[in-house]
Amino acid sequence: MQNLQNRTRAGIITGGACIILNVILASAKIAAGLVFGLISLMVDGFNNVSDCGSSAVSVVSFFAGDKPADKEHPYGHRRAEYIASMIIGFIVLFLAAELLRESVGKIIDGGLTKGSTAAYIVASVSIAVKAGMATGLYIVSKKIQDDTLRAASVDSACDCAATLAVIAGMLIADYAALPADGYVGCAVALFIAWQGIAVLKRAVSELLGKATGEELIKSVRGCLLSGKNVLGVHDLRVINYGRGVYYATAHVEMDSRIPPLEAHAVVDGLEHDVLNELGVNLTVHLDPVDLSDGELAELGVRVKAAAKSLGLGLEAHDIRLIRGAKTKLVFDVVAPYSLKLSDAEILQKLGEELALPKEYVLSVTVERG
Secondary structure, eight states: HHHHHHHHHHHHHHHHHHHHHHHHHHHHHHHHHHHOOOHHHHHHHHHHHHHHHHHHHHHHHHHHHHHHOOOOOOTTTTTTHHHHHHHHHHHHHHHHHHHHHHHHHHHHHOOOOOOOOHHHHHHHHHHHHEEEEEEHHHHHHHTOOOOOHHHHHHHHHHHHHHHHHHHHHHHHHTTOEEEEEEEHHHHHHHHHHOOOOOOOOHHHHHHOOOOOHHHHHHHHHHEEEETOOOEEEEEEEEEEOOOTTTEEEEEEEETTTTTHHHHHHHHHHHHHHHHHHHHHHEEEEEEOOOTTTTHHHHHHHHHHHHHHHTTSOOEEEEEEEEEESSSSEHHHHHHHOOOOOOOHHHHHHHHHHHHOOOEEEEEEEEEOO
8 A cells, every 4th residue: 555655646646747847948949939020939838838737737647546446436537647638639639620721821922931049048948947857757657656757768768869950950940941940830839739649549549448468368367377276268358447556357267176174275376466566356267177178178188289289379278078968068269359350160170170079069258369
């Protein structure tokens, strides 16, 4: 709990400092741009205004993260961050469109606008401050493991490049007598639009249920496989309900001869281990496996070998026999999302590879994952 509070405090302080610095930089650039008629410097200042919005989203997300779950929101409130990010993304795009219009108007009107000592000083100080922010944000994001601050670090580094372009435009106007200001303004406005689109894409992807990182899934799987008497793990699904809030379900295979109370104790322990070690709220379903059935064991080896030999990335699990007039071989097969074959085509290839005798009836469920 103390670590979570320290993490939240660090995120809020860092985000607040970024807001203050961006407000100062934006005010200086916009004022200098208006005074000296430099549209590119003014556009760059509005870029810092959008950065204020991003920092505000970061701060709000840390506050929202501390709000506990309630009756209406049993999984917490951290996805509010993505909604706020979408709003910021739309604002940034609108801002970029307006600034692009102003820059194009400057190009059409023509005229040579040269830089001034004050403008050069403002731009140079901005680069130094942004470089310091990028470094500081990277250090803090690495320490508290926060993707939002890490993205802000990259954004600050990109802002340095945008301001360098402004300085380049002023130098071209001063020494080559070419009207570069409007063109640089267009370039910076397009850069802002690109940032807005990136924010929107990221937020929409998270709201739609973006896949959890492979490292976390591997960690959860490894923790489960380390459990006493655990034979295998399948149907592992990890869902992200906002930054740092994860829920998961999994099926764990154990010998059916293990007493139910003992098996339950193992499963209960695994759920606690995953929560304490990885911060994932896990629910485990126990799948008993009959290891005493020689026929099932032989068919299980055969099924898994057939799935692997096809070279399609298939994995078989939940293999069981239902005996009757004809013996039904039942199992699930997981196919990767990248596999373009239909379920029917996958079943056909599996059937051909297995080549089971006529006394067996094949019943397969294809899953994607």
